[in-house]
Every structure is written in structure tokens, then in C-alpha cells.
Amino acid sequence: MSQFQSDIDTLATLKAAQKGTWEGITPEFAARMKAQNRFRTGLDIAKYTAKVMREDMAAYDADSAQYTQSLGCWHGFIGQQKMISIKKHHGNTAKRYLYLSGWMVAALRSEFGPLPDQSMHEKTSVPALIEELYTFLRQADAQELGKLFKQLDHAKAKGEDTQAIQSKIDNFETHVVPIIADIDAGFGNEEATYLLAKKMIEAGACCIQIENQVSDAKQCGHQDGKVTVPHEDFLAKINAVRYAFLELGVDDGVIVARTDSLGAGLTQKIPVSNQSDDLAAQYNEFLDTEEVTDLATVNEYDVLLKQNGKLVKPKRLPNGLFKFKDGSGFDRVVLDCVTSLQHGADLLWIETEKPHVGQIAEMVNAIRQQVPDAKLVYNNSPSFNWTLNFRQQVFDAWEEEGKNLSEYERNALMSEKYDNSELAKEADIRIQNFQQDAAREAGIFHHLITLPTYHTAALSTDNLAKGYFGEEGMLAYVRGVQRKEIREGLACVKHQAMAGSDLGDTHKEYFSGDAALKAAGEDNTMNQFDV
Numbered sequence: 001m002s003q004f005q006s007d008i009d010t011l012a013t014l015k016a017a018q019k020g021t022w023e024g025i026t027p028e029f030a031a032r033m034k035a036q037n038r039f040r041t042g043l044d045i046a047k048y049t050a051k052v053m054r055e056d057m058a059a060y061d062a063d064s065a066q067y068t069q070s071l072g073c074w075h076g077f078i079g080q081q082k083m084i085s086i087k088k089h090h091g092n093t094a095k096r097y098l099y100l101s102g103w104m105v106a107a108l109r110s111e112f113g114p115l116p117d118q119s120m121h122e123k124t125s126v127p128a129l130i131e132e133l134y135t136f137l138r139q140a141d142a143q144e145l146g147k148l149f150k151q152l153d154h155a156k157a158k159g160e161d162t163q164a165i166q167s168k169i170d171n172f173e174t175h176v177v178p179i180i181a182d183i184d185a186g187f188g189n190e191e192a193t194y195l196l197a198k199k200m201i202e203a204g205a206c207c208i209q210i211e212n213q214v215s216d217a218k219q220c221g222h223q224d225g226k227v228t229v230p231h232e233d234f235l236a237k238i239n240a241v242r243y244a245f246l247e248l249g250v251d252d253g254v255i256v257a258r259t260d261s262l263g264a265g266l267t268q269k270i271p272v273s274n275q276s277d278d279l280a281a282q283y284n285e286f287l288d289t290e291e292v293t294d295l296a297t298v299n300e301y302d303v304l305l306k307q308n309g310k311l312v313k314p315k316r317l318p319n320g321l322f323k324f325k326d327g328s329g330f331d332r333v334v335l336d337c338v339t340s341l342q343h344g345a346d347l348l349w350i351e352t353e354k355p356h357v358g359q360i361a362e363m364v365n366a367i368r369q370q371v372p373d374a375k376l377v378y379n380n381s382p383s384f385n386w387t388l389n390f391r392q393q394v395f396d397a398w399e400e401e402g403k404n405l406s407e408y409e410r411n412a413l414m415s416e417k418y419d420n421s422e423l424a425k426e427a428d429i430r431i432q433n434f435q436q437d438a439a440r441e442a443g444i445f446h447h448l449i450t451l452p453t454y455h456t457a458a459l460s461t462d463n464l465a466k467g468y469f470g471e472e473g474m475l476a477y478v479r480g481v482q483r484k485e486i487r488e489g490l491a492c493v494k495h496q497a498m499a500g501s502d503l504g505d506t507h508k509e510y511f512s513g514d515a516a517l518k519a520a521g522e523d524n525t526m527n528q529f530d531v
Contacts (some may be wrong), residue, residue, distance in 0.1 A: 002170035007031035021086045022261040029510045030284060035169070036142035039176060041205035043248055045134055049178040050206035050252045052520040057254075057346075059371055060445045067439035070097035070180060070448040074104040074129070076136030078453045084140055084491065093177050099448040100205075102182035107454065123196050130203035131179055140175040140501055141472035143491075146173070149506075180377065180448065181205040182254065183241070187214045187228075192234040201253065208241050209256035209349060209377065210234075212336060214268045226264035227321060230271035231336070242344050248411050256377050257340035258349035261332035262363075266321045270305070270314065279339060282364055286332055288315045288323040334366045341371045347445065349377045355384050355434060356393065361442035368443065375445040378438065382451055388414045390427035390434075398423070458465040 001009075011027035038043045073079035079098050086096050103117040110121035148169050155162045170235060181200050186193030195206055212234045214227045224440025245253030268325065269288070270282035289312035292298060298313065305312050315323040326333065336350045348402040350363060360378070367374045391413035399405055408423055418424050430437075438444040485493035492498045500510055 042202050045204035046206045053178045054252050064440045068095040068446045070454050072099040072101035072107045072450045075133040080136035080140050096178045097177050100181040101143040101450045102184045104451050119184045127203040131206050134204045137175045149357045180207045183208050183210050187236045192239040192242035193237045194244050197241045201248050208255035211258035226260045227266045227268050228264045230283050231339050236355040238344045254346045255344035256347045259336035260351050262329040265324050286324045286328045327515035337367045338370045343475045347377050354389050364443040377446040379446045380449045390430050394427045421508045496517045
């Protein structure tokens with residue numbers, strides 16, 4: 001027996017026990033409402049999605065073709081429409097997640113207005129967005145099931161076979177999927193990280209991504225001026241997130257440890273080393289120092305270290321930050337990743353300066369020498385110029401093969417004149433195959449784009465504004481938006497229903513019967529789309 005049918009029977013028994021005082025309650029209607037609201041709390045969601053994500057991680061370990069994907073969403077409606085679209089076009093939500101981008105929270109959801117990605121926005125806006133996303137996804141469940149229930153009622157009224165509809169109800173796939181949620185650098189010390197992580201998990205997050213930058217000096221991963229923290233500081237925050245998961249009963253919660261060391265050349269402090277091979281010592285080995293052979297050359301208040309038997313002076317900037325050795329980023333990334341996995345992280349995130357499978361694979365292979373099952377979450381970032389990067393990668397590969405490249409200028413490959421060239425076509429094929437190639441060759445379990453819907457909102461608005469305020473007038477909206485919605489079967493063309501009017505009408509019928517005052521009557525203009 002399905003859960004839906006079991007709920008009907010249970011509720012019927014419960015109604016009967018009330019000795020006639022619940023005559024206005026229909027058990028099947030109550031069972032429908034339960035089915036439409038499967039997840040009662042954010043913790044229910046976190047526990048369910050953590051299990052989904054763990055199963056996907058195991059599937060990837062067995063077969064790298066089973067990688068996962070997501071798009072960053074800055075509003076609940078965007079996340080909802082994304083998952084509705086995935087189910088419409090691909091049939092199911094398997095291995096498709098949501099990503100919550102700290103960049104987009106800062107740029108689009110702060111009460112201060114648009115902010116750079118520097119952890120200046122309200123930390124509470126992060127769990128608030130998680131809750132909002134899942135509210136919209138749960139509404140998508142309610143709407144889709146509501147349509148099935150109406151089909152069921154219609155078929156029953158006409159005496160038709162209801163088995164196929166009932167099967168869809170019994171085997172309904174939820175729109176609720178895992179969210180990988182960005183906690184930046186924790187918004188403070190390890191206690192602040194723990195408190196915020198709890199709020200995020202209570203809102204539904206099964207996976208929290210945390211980075212090794214200094215919290216109060218945090219920069220976007222694709223900007224300059226990044227400052228990393230010693231390993232002990234970062235591991236304390238990983239522990240804080242794990243404790244938050246365990247306290248709330250999400251025992252299989254997922255932690256993504258992000259390293260910005262490839263592009264970060266600075267550290268805020270020098271950790272204390274207690275023995276020559278401890279984590280602090282390994283971190284300090286990367287400091288850019290100069291040997292001190294004459295104490296007379298040491299200035300007042302200079303910092304000195306004894307390192308490998310020598311007295312050295314770390315290079316310190318006017319702002320008090322210390323420099324790392326040039327060219328040490330690769331080795332620091334490997335140490336960051338190995339250390340994180342050995343101390344409680346589940347997945348890695350390596351922020352790179354370009355999308356290059358070979359570069360990523362080189363680092364992952366070095367990590368896997370110590371942690372064989374290491375896996376990445378990778379940012380397919382809009383900060384990369386994908387067209388130029390891949391055209392230059394093809395140019396370099398062809399040059400190495402000895403091909404004639406006289407018709408191409410490497411530094412000008414972004415030019416539109418190359419768009420139909422053989423080189424551009426090959427580059428596009430490589431872009432198309434990037435995710436599957438990187439999943440196979442570079443250990444990438446999850447591919448995401450951090451802020452794609454920021455760009456799609458800007459692009460679609462630009463196209464509409466150009467036409468509507470120009471010669472096209474109203475035709476710009478009708479031809480460019482509404483007609484496309486109708487032709488492509490977007491449910492949101494009926495925006496009143498998408499906002500919940502049909503659900504409200506159904507509930508009114510449950511509560512008031514024939515006396516219900518419904519919005520979806522003959523005079524509802526949304527009926528014009530029933531053609």
C-alpha cells in the first residue's frame with residue numbers, strides 16, 4: 001500500500017474516533033494535503049537531501065560519469081522554475097542540485113543594497129534564502145500533485161480507469177533536492193561559524209561549503225587580495241560545522257572545504273609550531289623569508305623566525321600581512337586539501353584562475369596520492385572568459401601539434417571574426433564536453449555555476465527593455481516573452497496559478513465546500529491561456 005493510501009485509512013480511523021464532530025473533514029483531502037507537504041521542517045529536508053547526496057557521491061566513486069550539477073539561484077522563484085524545468089525537459093531531478101552563492105546573496109539580497117563578495121552582507125540572509133528556496137520547491141510539489149489530484153477527480157467522475165494517475169501520485173518525485181550552501185569564511189570565529197551553520201541546517205542545508213580565507217578580509221575567489229588562514233584555524237571551523245550537523249541529527253551532512261591558496265599570496269598570521277613537522281611548521285615553510293646574517297640589519301619591531309636552523313625575517317607588507325613564496329600556490333593547495341580531508345571534510349573546492357582540465361587534474365592527482373577517493377566541487381565560473389580560454393587552449397594544442405595557425409592571432413581570439421572558424425568550433429566542443437571530461441580526468445564530482453541566473457536576469461531584461469521602449473513596443477513582450485512561454489509550455493504563463501491561486505481555491509473547497517468563493521471562475525483572465 002502506498003503512503004498516500006495508508007494516510008487516507010489512518011485519517012479515516014481518526015475521524016471515526018471523533019464521534020461525529022469531524023463530519024466536515026474528508027480523510028482523502030487531508031491525506032492529499034499531507035502528500036503535498038511531505039517535508040514538515042528544514043531538518044526533514046536536510047536529512048533527506050544528505051542521504052541523496054551521499055548516495056550520489058558513492059555512485060560517482062563507482063563511475064565518474066555519474067557526476068552531479070547545479071546552478072546558483074538568488075531567489076526562491078528562480079530555484080523553483082529551474083527544478084520545474086528540469087523535470088519537464090529531463091524527466092527527473094536525479095543528480096541535479098541547487099547552489100546558494102554567497103556572491104549573489106551579497107549582490108542581490110542584502111539590505112545594504114548591492115555589495116561585493118566580501119562577507120559584508122547580513123549573515124542571516126544566507127539561511128533565509130535557504131528557507132525561501134525550499135518554500136518555493138515545496139510549493140512546486142503541492143502544485144504538481146494538485147494537478148494530479150484534479151485529474152484523479154475528473155477520471156473518477158467520468159468512470160474512467162484511475163490506475164495510471166494513481167501510480168503517478170504514489171511514485172511522485174519531489175522537487176526538493178540538495179542545496180550546496182556557501183557560508184563564505186564563516187562570518188567570524190569558529191563559534192560564529194557554528195551558530196550560522198546551525199541556522200543553515202535548520203533551514204534545510206545538507207551541504208555547507210566553507211573557505212580558508214580570513215573572515216574579515218574575505219574576497220571573491222576571482223579577485224585579488226586574498227588572505228588565507230593557518231590550517232589549525234580552518235580545521236576548527238570544519239569541526240564547528242560538523243558539530244552543528246551532529247547536534248541537529250544530520251549525521252551524514254556534507255562539508256565542502258574550499259581552498260583559495262592557488263590565487264592567495266598572503267597570510268594574516270604566523271601560527272605557532274611545536275615541532276618541526278606539525279601543520280604550523282608546514283604552513284610556515286611557505287612563507288617568503290630572507291636570511292638574517294647580521295642583526296644590525298634588523299629594524300625595530302621586525303619579526304624574526306628560526307627556520308631550519310637559520311634566523312630568517314618573513315616579508316611583511318605595510319598592512320601587517322605576510323607574503324608567501326612566489327610559485328608556492330600549487331603545493332599549498334595540495335596541503336590544504338589533504339589536511340581538510342584528513343580532518344573531517346567530505347569534498348574539496350579548488351578555486352582556479354581558468355577552467356583547464358589538465359591544471360585541475362594535476363592538483364587532484366597529487367592530492368589522491370594521499371587521499372585516493374578525493375573529489376571536487378568545481379566552480380564553472382562566469383568570471384572565466386570561457387570563449388577566450390578555450391580558444392587559446394585549442395590554439396596552444398594545435399601549435400604544439402605543428403598546425404598552421406597563420407590565420408589566427410592568439411591574443412585576439414575573442415574577436416567575432418573567428419566565431420565560425422574551425423578553431424572556434426573545436427573550442428566549443430571542448431566547452432560542451434568540459435564537465436564530463438573534468439569529471440573523468442580531474443575528480444570533479446559536482447559541477448556548478450555560481451551566478452548564472454544573475455546574468456540571465458540581466459540579459460533577458462536588456463532584451464525586453466530594448467524592444468519595449470523602442471519601436472517594438474508591446475510586441476517586444478508578446479513576441480519575446482509571452483508567446484515563447486505559451487509555445488514552450490511554461491507553467492508560469494499562468495502567473496496567478498503559479499503564485500498559488502489554484503492551491504488556494506482547492507483549500508477553500510476543502511474547508512467550505514460549495515460555499516467557497518474561488519478565484520478561478522469564468523471571469524479569471526488566466527482562462528485565456530486554456531487554448
